[in-house]
Amino acid sequence: MVLLQRQRYLIDYTLSALYRHKGKNLGLLLVYTLIVFLLASVMLFTQSLRQEAARTLQNAPEIIVQRMVAGRHALIPADYLEKMGRLRGVSERHGRLWGYFYDPVVKANYTLMAADHKQLGERDIAIGAGVARARGLEIGDRLSLRSSRGEPTSFRIREILHPDTELLSADLILLPSATFRSFFGIANNLFTDLALTVRNPAETRKIAEKLTLRLPDTRPILREEILRTYDAIFNWRQGIVFVLLSSALMAFVIFAWDKASGLSAEEKREIGILKAIGWDSNDILAMKLWEGAVVSVTAFLLGYLLAYLHVFHASAELFSSVLKGWATLYPQFKPIPAIDGLQIATLFFFTVFPYTVATIIPVWRAAVSDPDTVMR
Amino acid sequence: MRKSTTFLLLIAVLTIALLLSILDAGMRRTQTADRLVMEAQLVAGLELTDLVISTEARYTRHWSQADYHAAFQDYPSALEHFPAGSLLPPPARLY
Numbered sequence: 001m002v003l004l005q006r007q008r009y010l011i012d013y014t015l016s017a018l019y020r021h022k023g024k025n026l027g028l029l030l031v032y033t034l035i036v037f038l039l040a041s042v043m044l045f046t047q048s049l050r051q052e053a054a055r056t057l058q059n060a061p062e063i064i065v066q067r068m069v070a071g072r073h074a075l076i077p078a079d080y081l082e083k084m085g086r087l088r089g090v091s092e093r094h095g096r097l098w099g100y101f102y103d104p105v106v107k108a109n110y111t112l113m114a115a116d117h118k119q120l121g122e123r124d125i126a127i128g129a130g131v132a133r134a135r136g137l138e139i140g141d142r143l144s145l146r147s148s149r150g151e152p153t154s155f156r157i158r159e160i161l162h163p164d165t166e167l168l169s170a171d172l173i174l175l176p177s178a179t180f181r182s183f184f185g186i187a188n189n190l191f192t193d194l195a196l197t198v199r200n201p202a203e204t205r206k207i208a209e210k211l212t213l214r215l216p217d218t219r220p221i222l223r224e225e226i227l228r229t230y231d232a233i234f235n236w237r238q239g240i241v242f243v244l245l246s247s248a249l250m251a252f253v254i255f256a257w258d259k260a261s262g263l264s265a266e267e268k269r270e271i272g273i274l275k276a277i278g279w280d281s282n283d284i285l286a287m288k289l290w291e292g293a294v295v296s297v298t299a300f301l302l303g304y305l306l307a308y309l310h311v312f313h314a315s316a317e318l319f320s321s322v323l324k325g326w327a328t329l330y331p332q333f334k335p336i337p338a339i340d341g342l343q344i345a346t347l348f349f350f351t352v353f354p355y356t357v358a359t360i361i362p363v364w365r366a367a368v369s370d371p372d373t374v375m376r
Numbered sequence: 377m378r379k380s381t382t383f384l385l386l387i388a389v390l391t392i393a394l395l396l397s398i399l400d401a402g403m404r405r406t407q408t409a410d411r412l413v414m415e416a417q418l419v420a421g422l423e424l425t426d427l428v429i430s431t432e433a434r435y436t437r438h439w440s441q442a443d444y445h446a447a448f449q450d451y452p453s454a455l456e457h458f459p460a461g462s463l464l465p466p467p468a469r470l471y
Binding site for chain 1: 378379380381382383385386390391393394397398400401402404405408410411414415416417418419420421422423424426427428429431432433434437438439440441443453
């Protein structure tokens with residue numbers, strides 16, 4: 001109890017000392033909070049996107065087979081499905097039809113995809129919510145696109161994909177495969193790529209090896225590679241934002257270090273007086289430790305909470321464009337919180353610990369010196 | 377009120393807010409569970425491979441399906457002109 005009271009008196013004194021230089025200390029708190037806010041926002045947003053990508057793309061095809069011609073992705077003949085022969089472990093194989101269409105009206109790229117399971121009529125399409133927004137379309141409206149022969153082709157909107165799936169469907173236009181082929185002028189014996197379903201995921205790598213031997217002009221893309229790609233992309237983007245922030249971070253480190261580690265003559269005098277009136281070195285160290293902790297813990301809590309509100313209640317407006325990407329067709333979605341305790345602990349350690357330690361070292365030097373020398 | 381009381385109250389309020397944010401995160405995850413199911417069904421049904429996060433070029437729309445030499449794929453060492461491309465990581469062997 002005595003110990004607790006003692007610490008409370010020390011906090012009282014520390015707060016009074018901070019209040020004496022309120023302008024300077026409030027400025028420090030503000031900048032400190034801003035730095036934590038920026039770092040935490042990037043961290044929370046990237047983690048959320050990374051998790052959502054990992055969870056949804058878990059259902060992507062196990063193996064995609066692309067044909068490469070002169071180093072570029074080319075259409076793959078349907079007979080490659082037979083040419084690949086019997087592959088143990090592959091339960092299903094079929095061709096996919098998809099491609100891009102540049103719409104000069106809104107200067108946006110759409111992804112057109114054959115989706116026969118939707119059972120759309122010959123001139124019916126299902127569109128992503130992003131396309132509907134960009135072109136101001138509703139169910140029953142007509143969308144006219146210029147086919148590969150240069151003829152305007154009118155489609156009727158039969159379905160708008162659920163807006164909750166925008167992260168995966170914003171730019172999609174789904175249509176029957178026969179319509180897709182006639183629109184792009186693709187022969188019946190060609191596909192964009194092939195999708196293979198593998199019963200046992202442990203076998204995918206072996207199957208991919210066999211595929212590259214049997215079909216040397218193809219490239220298999222495994223689901224695990226897709227997942228790795230997204231993990232790498234978000235790590236990279238988080239890194240890039242941190243690099244961009246690093247100049248601000250360095251400025252803050254210099255400022256905080258200067259403020260925390262360099263004792264002014266006034267502070268030295270204060271320590272001397274405290275010692276002269278009976279404070280021992282431990283009290284002075286504890287008081288300074290509290291000073292560092294008051295500023296850094298408050299800044300950490302404020303910064304983290306603001307970052308949480310910014311990312312999950314304001315859809316990370318400040319840097320969503322950098323982390324998500326940007327284009328005319330832009331998915332609107334709310335990030336799903338994916339909070340990683342270890343990441344918060346790391347952020348806490350790297351924001352609170354260095355500042356608190358920086359305040360202690362010079363004070364320790366002054367506190368162990370003779371009060372008379374310190375005051376002179 | 378003593379200054380230390382005010383400060384400790386402030387820290388207590390902020391800590392409670394932090395705990396509430398974790399609770400809020402859990403609730404939001406539960407609320408968005410349907411969305412994840414819907415997204416997973418869409419991915420499985422349409423056999424999607426990529427997120428719609430940059431639609432400006434084919435290699436940024438479908439990152440995982442892009443050619444080996446993306447993003448510099450117009451010709452060797454062509455300078456990138458799409459903003460998202462410059463945010464793609466280089467091949468792992470280069471760094």
